[in-house]
Amino acid sequence: MKHHSVESPFVWVPDTQYNSQTSVPSTHDKAGQPLSGQRLAVKDLFHIAGLQTTAGNPDWAASHDIAKETASAVSLLCNDGATLVGKTITDELAYSLNGQNIHYGTPVNPVTPDRLPGGSSSGSATAVSAGLADIGLGTDTGGSIRVPASYNGLFGLRPTHGLVDTDGLVALAPGFDTVGIMTRDLNTLATSMQSLLATKPQIALNSPALRPLNAAIQRAEHGVQINAWLKTCSLEQQAAEDAELESLALSEAFRVLQGNEIWQQHGEWITRHAPVFASDIADRFNACAQITAQDVTEAKSVQQRVKQWAEHTITSNAIVVLPTTPGCAPLLSTPAPALGEYRKQLLNLTAIAGLAGLPQLHLPLFSLNGAPCGLSFIGPVNSDLALIALAQTLLEK
Numbered sequence: 310m311k312h313h314s315v316e317s318p319f320v321w322v323p324d325t326q327y328n329s330q331t332s333v334p335s336t337h338d339k340a341g342q343p344l345s346g347q348r349l350a351v352k353d354l355f356h357i358a359g360l361q362t363t364a365g366n367p368d369w370a371a372s373h374d375i376a377k378e379t380a381s382a383v384s385l386l387c388n389d390g391a392t393l394v395g396k397t398i399t400d401e402l403a404y405s406l407n408g409q410n411i412h413y414g415t416p417v418n419p420v421t422p423d424r425l426p427g428g429s430s431s432g433s434a435t436a437v438s439a440g441l442a443d444i445g446l447g448t449d450t451g452g453s454i455r456v457p458a459s460y461n462g463l464f465g466l467r468p469t470h471g472l473v474d475t476d477g478l479v480a481l482a483p484g485f486d487t488v489g490i491m492t493r494d495l496n497t498l499a500t501s502m503q504s505l506l507a508t509k510p511q512i513a514l515n516s517p518a519l520r521p522l523n524a525a526i527q528r529a530e531h532g533v534q535i536n537a538w539l540k541t542c543s544l545e546q547q548a549a550e551d552a553e554l555e556s557l558a559l560s561e562a563f564r565v566l567q568g569n570e571i572w573q574q575h576g577e578w579i580t581r582h583a584p585v586f587a588s589d590i591a592d593r594f595n596a597c598a599q600i601t602a603q604d605v606t607e608a609k610s611v612q613q614r615v616k617q618w619a620e621h622t623i624t625s626n627a628i629v630v631l632p633t634t635p636g637c638a639p640l641l642s643t644p645a646p647a648l649g650e651y652r653k654q655l656l657n658l659t660a661i662a663g664l665a666g667l668p669q670l671h672l673p674l675f676s677l678n679g680a681p682c683g684l685s686f687i688g689p690v691n692s693d694l695a696l697i698a699l700a701q702t703l704l705e706k
């Protein structure tokens with residue numbers, strides 16, 4: 310199946326009739342609100358009253374009713390002044406990190422059109438990167454905020470698991486699903502996340518030390534750039550003890566735990582409706598059905614070790630620094646087997662925050678041959694806004 314590129318990342322854009330008949334605030338009476346003037350692009354996993362949610366797959370759309378209520382994450386942003394400009398393409402049921410969709414098209418990466426846009430929040434990321442929106446609302450289960458943010462040169466936050474409400478959302482794996490934001494600047498990211506976290510607990514970071522994951526940094530294509538940046542950083546630094554992490558099959562543990570939840574979530578629907586998926590996504594769903602109870606037990610043991618490592622390593626006084634991705638986005642022409650191997654490398658990085666349920670902030674600080682890439686901070690539970698504030702302080706200098 311061929312993935313065709315599309316010029317527009319949107320699958321729907323609003324009109325006057327829509328704005329007047331739904332619960333999403335219109336463009337009027339928003340002056341003076343925190344997000345006034347900010348355009349919002351919403352991943353097509355979020356329900357908006359009166360619209361069909363496709364979840365990136367026409368068979369899903371055909372077998373589910375039009376949404377009767379709007380997801381609270383969308384309402385919170387709009388109530389704080391953001392203007393909804395459209396719903397955006399997502400990988401099918403959000404089960405990919407590539408950003409490709411055989412049904413609705415692959416959004417063009419505005420920075421490097423010959424490379425993948427990253428997924429599954431591909432449409433929201435490319436809309437923001439192209440200047441068609443200012444706030445990209447997406448989800449992150451295995452990296453779907455962090456990866457497209459990296460590939461499109463954006464700031465992106467995967468928040469603490471369970472912190473942002475996931476009502477009105479097509480779930481993938483609820484034990485890992487999070488709702489996050491991508492923006493072109495940190496101020497917009499901070500204000501957007503303040504809207505989503507207005508009633509949620511947050512902690513401060515006490516002039517934290519940076520704990521680089523040196524083995525991961527050394528393997529990254531842009532490891533030299535990360536180390537050069539660390540040398541300019543004014544914060545105290547001490548390499549994280551990463552030997553235990555290096556000994557664990559992180560990507561496999563995450564694959565099993567996520568896959569087990571995915572099959573519980575969607576297995577019955579897939580069996581009943583036999584939807585058409587892209588071949589790589591179909592293969593992953595088929596693999597989900599084969600996961601055994603023993604596989605889950607072994608993966609949970611790995612997850613527990615990751616959580617124990619994180620509790621020891623990541624505190625209000627110390628945060629981890631690591632590459633967000635192994636490097637810049639793969640080329641669109643990359644063969645499927647190579648993309649499969651790359652996915653394992655990628656999940657070894659993204660699985661740390663995923664397995665531990667921690668917030669991770671991507672910073673688009675570098676480029677390789679004109680293609681963006683960057684690094685991430687992983688902080689303790691509920692340090693979401695503090696991570697953004699720390700990055701603002703560091704990047705202002």
